[in-house]
Amino acid sequence: MQTVKMVISGAVNSGKTEFxxxxxxxxxxxxxxxATDDTKAIKKETTVAxxxxxxxxxxxxxxxxxxxxxQKRFDFMWEILSxxxxxxxxxxxxxxPETFRETNRIIDFFISYRDTxxxxxxxxxxxxxxxxxxxxxxxLRQPPRIKVIPCVATDRESVKSVLLELLYVILDRSSxx
Amino acid sequence: xxxxxxxxxxxxxxxxxxxxxxxxxxxxxxxRENEMAILFFEKxxxxxxxxxxxxxxxxxxxxxxxxxxxxxxxxxxAYERSGRNLxxxxxxxxxxxxPQEELQRTLQTHVEEEVVYSLFGWPEGAFRFEHGQKPEFxxxxxxxxxxxxxxxxxxxxxxxxxxxxxxRIPSTDLVARFVDQPGEKAKGVKxxxxxxxxxARINGKDTMASIAKNTNLSEFDxxxxxxxxxxxxxxxxxKKPTAAQLAQGAQDQPKLRRSLVSRIINRxxxx
Ligand SMILES: Nc1nc2c(ncn2[C@@H]2O[C@H](COP(=O)(O)OP(=O)(O)OP(=O)(O)O)[C@@H](O)[C@H]2O)c(=O)[nH]1
Ligand SMILES: [Mg+2]
Numbered sequence: 140m141q142t143v144k145m146v147i148s149g150a151v152n153s154g155k156t157e158f159x160x161x162x163x164x165x166x167x168x169x170x171x172x173x174a175t176d177d178t179k180a181i182k183k184e185t186t187v188a189x190x191x192x193x194x195x196x197x198x199x200x201x202x203x204x205x206x207x208x209x210q211k212r213f214d215f216m217w218e219i220l221s222x223x224x225x226x227x228x229x230x231x232x233x234x235x236p237e238t239f240r241e242t243n244r245i246i247d248f249f250i251s252y253r254d255t256x257x258x259x260x261x262x263x264x265x266x267x268x269x270x271x272x273x274x275x276x277x278x279l280r281q282p283p284r285i286k287v288i289p290c291v292a293t294d295r296e297s298v299k300s301v302l303l304e305l306l307y308v309i310l311d312r313s314s315x316x
Numbered sequence: 317x318x319x320x321x322x323x324x325x326x327x328x329x330x331x332x333x334x335x336x337x338x339x340x341x342x343x344x345x346x347x348r349e350n351e352m353a354i355l356f357f358e359k360x361x362x363x364x365x366x367x368x369x370x371x372x373x374x375x376x377x378x379x380x381x382x383x384x385x386x387x388x389x390x391x392x393x394a395y396e397r398s399g400r401n402l403x404x405x406x407x408x409x410x411x412x413x414x415p416q417e418e419l420q421r422t423l424q425t426h427v428e429e430e431v432v433y434s435l436f437g438w439p440e441g442a443f444r445f446e447h448g449q450k451p452e453f454x455x456x457x458x459x460x461x462x463x464x465x466x467x468x469x470x471x472x473x474x475x476x477x478x479x480x481x482x483x484r485i486p487s488t489d490l491v492a493r494f495v496d497q498p499g500e501k502a503k504g505v506k507x508x509x510x511x512x513x514x515x516a517r518i519n520g521k522d523t524m525a526s527i528a529k530n531t532n533l534s535e536f537d538x539x540x541x542x543x544x545x546x547x548x549x550x551x552x553x554x555k556k557p558t559a560a561q562l563a564q565g566a567q568d569q570p571k572l573r574r575s576l577v578s579r580i581i582n583r584x585x586x587x
Contacts, residue, residue, distance in 0.1 A: 237325030277334040
């Protein structure tokens with residue numbers, strides 16, 4: 140059985156758990172608990188260790204989705220999660236510009252030494268004050284070749300389209316055969 | 317839909333960059349304690365800015381001693397006659413009450429020195445950008461809108477502490493390189509002599525620390541200047557990768573076969 144891995148990352152509260160829950164075919168082994176540190180002010184529940192999702196592609200192939208933990212004290216997990224990943228989805232809460240800088244730091248962390256294929260998902264587009272994907276591209280200073288895709292993490296079709304866009308980027312870079 | 321936030325978290329220069337690159341038209345409203353400001357943009361350029369809501373061109377020019385009260389009265393009448401469907405600035409130029417260059421210079425100095433640059437000193441402030449909102453015709457609208465890069469560079473010149481700069485340049489071991497396509501933008505930027513000295517040394521290899529050494533500028537000044545270039549979209553700030561890291565990066569990257577990626581795509585499409 141071959142497994143391939145994708146990482147779903149983004150600032151605290153960007154929608155990582157929701158995104159994986161929406162598409163995964165097994166019960167997500169996410170560890171939600173009352174937040175204790177820097178995230179307490181924002182939300183009651185946060186991902187403590189990581190999120191995990193699974194999509195079987197066939198008898199011999201499975202896709203694993205790993206969500207990074209939001210809280211800073213789990214940053215060491217990232218290095219481990221990012222090893223050998225096929226691609227990366229960066230989720231952004233489009234309604235909270237105060238998280239854009241943090242989002243940039245996350246992108247830098249993942250792509251500074253590896254040329255990992257990634258897309259940016261402009262999440263929570265269903266909310267009234269969401270910044271548009273075009274505005275987010277400028278705010279996050281993403282070059283035109285990086286896709287910034289509108290997303291509603293609770294909507295399955297929307298999550299599918301984000302994963303597919305990422306897969307097209309990966310396809311472009313993959314070897315023949 | 318309005319864009320809302322706080323300049324403490326998403327800086328004014330970041331916002332101006334967004335307006336510029338996004339060719340935005342609309343009004344940026346800023347508020348803190350008992351202060352406010354409004355900045356109007358037309359296709360990414362600044363057309364008017366003020367620290368209050370109801371500034372009038374006539375009052376402003378009389379106060380600046382560019383028009384006599386009588387001339388201001390004549391302007392108001394001409395504006396009424398025109399049916400109030402042109403900005404008053406345009407009517408003034410049509411009536412030849414003031415040469416265009418002088419009007420531009422007077423309004424530009426006011427907008428830059430008294431409004432925009434002072435905003436760079438705000439440590440925080442709620443902002444709201446209303447798409448499509450235009451200034452009142454009677455406002456002192458600039459005959460020639462101002463390009464944003466120079467406002468950003470000038471704002472950055474007034475930064476005197478590390479705080480903001482560290483967001484983008486957390487260490488002096490970082491390197492600046494030119495962005496792939498700065499395009500037209502790079503042409504209009506006016507640099508001060510010491511900025512040129514730094515600009516000339518951007519090569520994608522030398523660190524901030526070594527540029528400081530080579531130019532005899534302080535590390536703070538080099539980083540501040542680079543911060544300005546980065547904010548204006550001229551350069552990217554990157555890590556200086558070692559040969560070993562580059563080699564390892566290449567190994568880390570699993571090269572998947574197309575057929576395998578296609579299988580994953582097919583599966584997700586049919587979910
Ligand atoms: N309206 C709306 N709400 C969303 C969307 N995605 C996530 N949310 C909500 O946003 C909140 C945060 O979502 P999570 O999935 O817990 O975010 P997270 O990134 O896992 O957060 P941490 O684990 O704390 O880092 C939850 O209340 C979600 O229900 C979306 O697309 N639209
Ligand atoms: Mg979570």
